[in-house]
């Protein structure tokens with residue numbers, strides 16, 4: 256497929272975009288027709304999905320085009336309400352993809368869950384518990400397998416067991432962690448079924464093995480999947496010539512050097528790190544949402560990983576190689592996404608996303624999502640260290656402001672243009688400009 260078809264995609268009308276997708280064989284004619292008719296989730300379906308439903312809530316879906324990851328080009332659906340996110344990921348994604356593209360690898364894909372028993376705050380019990388778990392690892396794995404045998408036929412299943420202990424306010428927290436290969440699913444329900452079985456059986460067995468005077472030592476507190484998914488990690492890297500980052504009046508080498516400094520700042524200052532990571536999650540959440548995955552789980556996993564060494568740090572790291580004038584970026588984070596289960600198979604737009612992406616296996620989806628996160632971060636940093644975020648972001652945000660003050664039809668584009676050219680993109684300026692626009696029309 257020629258890359259040329261994606262040039263200025265954003266300048267086309269909605270109908271022209273559907274036509275490009277149909278002609279490129281990415282979407283079927285009937286799918287494009289249903290997009291044109293605005294079909295989406297029915298009220299009946301919505302009423303089955305959550306509780307107390309009264310309506311559905313729409314968010315726009317845009318595309319990041321021609322993103323190259325491990326030498327393969329992807330069309331990536333992004334669902335977001337925030338202007339300039341899709342533009343930014345296209346901008347940076349294309350800078351990287353025109354060269355060698357993104358290199359991505361899944362480091363591990365296991366989901367982790369925990370069982371917690373409470374018991375005495377006592378070093379001897381702590382040691383006896385750790386010894387018991389270590390000795391009974393295979394028994395615990397078997398309890399988990401028996402609780403959810405269906406995953407075994409897909410090649411998945413529980414893989415590892417370990418224990419931990421915390422003493423807090425004179426109470427002992429006795430933990431058993433279970434790592435599970437959930438294959439294509441994110442696997443929350445599967446994990447929780449296994450964990451609840453392990454909780455009941457381990458508590459019973461531990462009380463039988465370690466109780467004194469028939470008085471149970473342990474009480475079952477809870478069993479649940481953990482969103483600190485540090486066994487479900489993906490790494491993506493890119494390496495781009497600095498000249499591709501040049502801006503009017505600014506050499507690419509200077510922009511690249513400043514991007515590296517901005518990245519360093521996110522390693523030392525939590526205020527900056529949180530915003531740096533928010534920029535990454537602008538892209539990641541948009542694809543996670545588009546594919547019907549649980550974005551709260553992904554957010555929780557990303558931020559808990561960002562603080563893994565005790566200080567909250569930026570997840571993506573950029574370094575500048577002055578000798579070769581190249582900017583290198585790396586992002587490593589947990590991405591516990593699935594391609595089956597939950598609402599993925601029933602939500603009509605999640606199914607559309609699968610069509611657009613080409614029905615990827617979960618590990619490949621992790622790589623594509625991570626690449627979007629790194630691209631998003633690059634675009635934001637590039638803007639921040641050169642012309643600033645306002646000109647690009649606010650120019651696109653101007654359309655939302657125009658709609659907020661009542662612009663309609665052709666007025667939206669006209670008012671957005673006038674706003675983008677003004678020094679203040681706010682509702683007050685927008686109202687004045689809209690009044691001028693309407694006055695000029697009446698005068699004509």
Ligand code: HMG
Pocket residue numbers: 261262263264265337338339340341342343344345346347349530531532533534535537631632634635636638639644646647648651
């Ligand atoms: P530009 O240089 O004016 O772009 O940048 P351009 O008009 O030269 O177009 C170049 C390419 O960018 C286009 O190629 C498109 O791929 C893409 P073409 O297809 O024309 O051959 N592009 C667009 N794609 C879709 N829709 C558009 C569009 N415009 C360009 N309308 C741009 C303009 C907005 C891309 C740039 O200024 C930018 O990347 N800004 C950063 C925006 C951003 O990060 N937004 C996120 C929201 S701000 C935030 O929440 C995060 C933050 O706080 C995070 C942090 O602090 O780290 C900033």
